[in-house]
Amino acid sequence: MIQERPLPTFKASTAEVSKEEGLRLYNDMVLGRTFEDKCAEMYYRGKMFGFVHLYNGQEAVSTGVIQTMRPGEDYVCSTYRDHVHALSAGVPAREVMAELFGKETGCSKGRGGSMHLFSAKHRMLGGFAFIGEGIPVATGAAFQTKYRRESMGDESADQVTAAFFGDGTSNNGQFFECLNMAALWKLPIIYVVENNKWAIGMAHDRATSSPKIYKKAEAFGMPGFEVDGMDVLAVRSVVKEAVRRARAGEGPTLIEALTYRFRGHSLADPDELRSKEEKEFWLAKDPIKRFSAYMTEHNLATNDELKAIDKEIQAVVDDAVQFGLDSPEPNPADLRKYIFAEE
Amino acid sequence: MAETLMFNALREATDEEMARDNTVLVMGEDVGHYGGSYKVTKDLYKKYGDLRLLDTPIAENSFTGMAIGAAMTGLRPIIEGMNMGFLLLAFNQIANNAGMLRYTSGGNYKIPMVIRGPGGVGRQLGAEHSQRLEAYFHAVPGLKIVACSTAKNAKGLLKAAIRDDNPVLFFEHVLLYNLKDTMPDGDFVQPLDKAEMVREGKDVTILTYSRMRHHCTQAAKALEKEGYDPEIIDLISLKPFDFDTIGASIKKTHKVIIVEECMQTGGIAAELIAAICDRYFDELDAQPVRMSSQDIPTPYNGTLENLTIIQPQQIVEKVKAMVDGQI
Structure with a gap:
């Protein structure tokens, strides 16, 4: 039997989920999962290139955080594992898939690729491919909100920024430097650590002298929470409080979501180090299956309704693939476009 | 027409642009209460407040990244490198994000920011404080690189850099801050791209x-x-x-x-x-x-x-x- 860090328990009965919200959460998680499964298929069929990092298993975190904010209005900052964060933030599946195909219709015009998804329109600040480098950028977006409100007198500036990153990043200086600044200036930001236990092949416990990441918040006078990252309602619950704090000007929150990636680090990862027992332990906690059960048990949806959603989402993803395949390549004459802002 | 020293010409440029545009702010080490290591921002915090003259902790890579995030979302930050050499610690943010992000984002974001401060070989400052980072950064796509050399062009160029929609690395020289020039009257802006x-x-x-x-x-x-x-x-x-x-x-x-x-x-x-x-x-x-x-x-x-x-x-x-x- 493997020794896993105990997951904090959340009383689902306290969740108070409406049918509409429940369906929205379910929809978003299924979109993330279906999209990623399709990515794997496309990668192996040679339609997608480079490094592709899939999010399977972690959907409750993206959905639980972003869908509890105001997608499209609040800011989202991600890593190289960014497809599903972009989808939760509202970037259309067509634009994400086209980007992965390197097409002109992609959200980054085919210039970015899997690890560099951007959409100013959806306030997606980016996929940042190097460890930790998105955290300062997200902190800057949060600073901007405070600046607009306090220095420019814009009372409507109450946006919150969510910065996503992994357990490996929590040992990088930018994490500590930004926690310090965000707490110092009470910035409206939520730092979300998706602790999936593995930084490629480096087990979290082998890299980290004090493995409970949420406890590091205390050093900065900031609230820190650990949450079961396989339970969308648990994530939603802690994020609600973090969003409230941020909008009220009470400052940042650190959330450590304990989660797991069902696939290797990237599609190029042979995934030889993680044990079968460990994988089985976490696969049994599949956040989508768990939330489906919640929905049906609480009479928020029937199995048929959920199956109908699955089917709709499959159609959305199939349409995204077709859109990507049909889209034009970038024009070679535009090779140097976007280096500088147009005058 | 008034005579001005270069450090003060840079201060005037900053002051004028901050007065003209309330999205312009300065951030860096000791830019606020201390007034900057060469007094380029002296007393500006009294006029514009602590948020617009943001004294940051000594965390170059992170406050540079913060400025990038602020620029992506509509502000026009000026970063002062207390000594430009310190920005070696911010190389990742400057190269990957300030330089390349507009391109990798397919034009989604622009990054109007200025990174300025003293560089060059001073008088016996030792190797680390005597660096010429313009050469190190020269290969990074997406950056404009400018070096001022007189009090007059320092002012006109800095104003242009602040108004530019791209990241501009703006090199001053430690030994030139006390050069004197007669300043043109009015809103003097010198184009960045002209020798x-x-x-x-x-x-x-x-x-x-x-x-x-x-x-x-x-x-x-x-x-x-x-x-x-x-x-x-x-x-x-x-x-x-x-x-x-x-x-x-x-x-x-x-x-x-x-x-x-x-x-x-x-x-x-x-x-x-x-x-x-x-x-x-x-x-x-x-x-x-x-x-x-x-x-x-x-x-x-x-x-x-x-x-x-x-x-x-x-x-x-x-x-x-x-x-x-x-x-």
């Missing part, structure tokens, strides 16, 4: 920038007395180069000497000579020559330090040799 004609001449084109401009003008005074007539051009923009001005001069003199303070290997002149050969090879009557600092960490000892960077007398000799056909 400055410092001295018109017909014998040879000297291309230079930052403090070496003054070494070149000093050399020119000695050369004039002996009947030599060099043309001196201050590049101002190190990226992109102003080939209109450079090309016109080469077509006139057919000879080029580049005088720079950065190290020779991978220096500004290395790229500039290659670009000149690409464009004007047939115009050249002699091999283009570069005069650069030694490829060594800048030594503390004053005598050794002077041997590390180019001195005016060396420029005199090189010009004579080139004009006299010995090169």
Whole structure:
């Protein structure tokens, strides 16, 4: 039997989920999962290139955080594992898939690729491919909100920024430097650590002298929470409080979501180090299956309704693939476009 | 028309742009209450408040990234590198995010920010505080690189840099902050992409920038007395180069000497000579020559330090040799 860090328990009965919200959460998680499964298929069929990092298993975190904010209005900052964060933030599946195909219709015009998804329109600040480098950028977006409100007198500036990153990043200086600044200036930001236990092949416990990441918040006078990252309602619950704090000007929150990636680090990862027992332990906690059960048990949806959603989402993803395949390549004459802002 | 020292000209530029546009802010180490290491932001916090003169913790990579995030979302931050050398610690944010993000985002975001501060070889500051990062950053796509050299162009260029929608690396020189100039009245803005004609001449084109401009003008005074007539051009923009001005001069003199303070290997002149050969090879009557600092960490000892960077007398000799056909 493997020794896993105990997951904090959340009383689902306290969740108070409406049918509409429940369906929205379910929809978003299924979109993330279906999209990623399709990515794997496309990668192996040679339609997608480079490094592709899939999010399977972690959907409750993206959905639980972003869908509890105001997608499209609040800011989202991600890593190289960014497809599903972009989808939760509202970037259309067509634009994400086209980007992965390197097409002109992609959200980054085919210039970015899997690890560099951007959409100013959806306030997606980016996929940042190097460890930790998105955290300062997200902190800057949060600073901007405070600046607009306090220095420019814009009372409507109450946006919150969510910065996503992994357990490996929590040992990088930018994490500590930004926690310090965000707490110092009470910035409206939520730092979300998706602790999936593995930084490629480096087990979290082998890299980290004090493995409970949420406890590091205390050093900065900031609230820190650990949450079961396989339970969308648990994530939603802690994020609600973090969003409230941020909008009220009470400052940042650190959330450590304990989660797991069902696939290797990237599609190029042979995934030889993680044990079968460990994988089985976490696969049994599949956040989508768990939330489906919640929905049906609480009479928020029937199995048929959920199956109908699955089917709709499959159609959305199939349409995204077709859109990507049909889209034009970038024009070679535009090779140097976007280096500088147009005058 | 008032006389102003360079540090104050930079302060005036910052003050005027902050008054004109409330999205402009300054962030960095000791830019607020302390007034900046060379007093470029002295007392501005009293006028604009702590949020617009943001004293940051000593965390270069993170506060640079913060400025990038703020710029992506609509502000126009100016970062002061207390010493430009410290920004080696921010190399990742400057290269990956300030430089490349607009491109990788397919034009989703623009990054209007200025990264400015003192660089160059001072007086016995030791190797780490005597760096010329313009050469290190030269290869990064998406950055504009500018070096000011007089109080007047410092002001006009900084105002233009703040108004530019792209990330601008703006190099000042530690030994030039007390240079004096008469300032033009009104809203004086100098284009970032234009080189400055410092001295018109017909014998040879000297291309230079930052403090070496003054070494070149000093050399020119000695050369004039002996009947030599060099043309001196201050590049101002190190990226992109102003080939209109450079090309016109080469077509006139057919000879080029580049005088720079950065190290020779991978220096500004290395790229500039290659670009000149690409464009004007047939115009050249002699091999283009570069005069650069030694490829060594800048030594503390004053005598050794002077041997590390180019001195005016060396420029005199090189010009004579080139004009006299010995090169």
